[in-house]
Amino acid sequence: MIPMIESVLGTVLSSFIIVIISTFMALVLDFLFPSFSKWTRTFLFFIVLTVVLFPAYEHLQMIRSITQTVATMFISIYPLLTASILASGGSFSMLNFQPAMLLFAxxxxxxxxxxLIPLLSAAMLFDIISRFHPAVPFSRMADLLRGTLIGLVSALVAAYSIFITAGGTISWALTGVTSEPIKKLISQNIPLVGSFMTDSLGAIGRYSSGASVFIGAWLIVTIWSVALLPTLKTLLTGFLYRWTAALIEPFADEDVTGILDDIGKTLFVLCAVSFLVAFAFIYTALFTVILVKLITAVK
Amino acid sequence: MQEFLTGVLFITVLSSISLLLLPQEKEDEFLPLVKMAMGIWIIHSITRIFGHSLF
Incomplete structure (x- = not known):
């Protein structure tokens, strides 16, 4: 956990320090050469874009590669899982296996x-264009794209959770009375995707509770943390963007803080998308582990 | 999708650079031209989805 935070801070913080220093330099240049201010703004914009877009783009790339890996894993494991479930018969009925879930995931x-990922990069581009060239704004389009994505992803997660609860698996502790205040806190304090996060965490938790009888709690914790690490990384980076925007707001141009805020917002949506992928990963990993356990137990 | 985005980016970059180079008083005359170019590009992209073309 700590090395992950250190690596995120190391890559992201250095570029944000460049942003802070260059906005301050632009301020000084504006004061010294007022007639040059239009050019200063353009140069500042390009410096900020080249420095700031890189971490965001890296995260898009990371989520995309994870998605592709998970997709390959599914396609290779699906026949094996189905066949062994047919073969083993009764032992899997306890786990409430639903083949439709695999298809869903x-x-x-x-x-x-x-x-989702192409639409997200399009939203990022529209944000940058409407900040860079305020006469031709695309801000509504970018907002609409983000809103559509959030709607789509939360509808999918709702479908997942319906599928899981309809089977009647044992309810997990996160849905209980004790954790209700924590869920409220998360959903109110993380902008845009907070309530979605608690909902999908509940869905994942409900599912893995049924399997914990077989696998053991520690392995489930391991699978969870492996699956949710990219999501956490993206969330942390998104927050760093917003913190930088808040820090430089008093002395920077409105456009620069706006662009940092917008990229942060887009990263929050990316975080929601990566939740979806993490869910798919957890599902397959759990079933693979159960399968291996069953095979070794029968021997 | 990609072509549409490339066109939008191209128009934005080109128009902002020419706005920088133009003198202050010419800017007001140039801005409607930029808007018109963007409008033509968007309408063209929309009509192309339905199999028609402006040009």
Whole structure:
């Protein structure tokens, strides 16, 4: 956990320090050469874009590669899982296996690879254009794209959770009375995707509770942390963007802070998308582990 | 999708650079031209979805 935070801070913080220093330099230049201010603004914009877009783009690339890996994993494991479930018969009925879930998860992975991530990069481009050239704004389009993505992803997660609870698996502790205040806190304090996060965490938790009888709690914790690490990384980076925007707001141009804020917002949506992929990953990993355990136990 | 985005980016970069180079008083005359170019590009892209073309 700590090395992950250190690596995120190391890559992201250095570029944000460049942003802070260059905005201050632009301020000084504006004071010294007022007639040059239009050019200063353009140069500042290009410096900020080249420095700031790189971490965001890296995260898009990371989520995309994870999505592709998970998709390949699904396609290779699906026949094996189905066959062994047919073969083992009664032992799997306890786990409430639903083949439709695999189809769902696979569909989500393909959806996020082919639609969600291109739309997200388009939203980022529209944001930058409307900040860079305020006479030709595309801000509504960018907002609409982000809103559509959030709607799509939360509808998918709702479908997941309906599928899981309809089977009647044992309810997990996160849905209980004790954790209700924590869920409220998360959903109110993380902008845009907070309530979605608590909902999908609940869905994942409900599912893995049924499997914990077989696997053991520690392995489930391991699978969870492996699956949710990219999501956490993206969330942390998104927050760093917003913190930088808040720091430089008093002395920087409105455009520069706006662009940092917008990229942060887009990263929050990316975080939601990566939740979907993480869910698919957890599902497959759990079933693979159960399968291996069953095979070794029968021997 | 990609072509549309490339066109939008191209128009933005080109128009902002020419706005920088133009003198202050010419800017007001130039801005409607930029808007018109963007409008033509968007309408063209929309009509192309339905199999028609402006040009």
């Amino acid at each position: 696979n569909g989500a992975v393909i959806l996020s690879d082919k639609i």
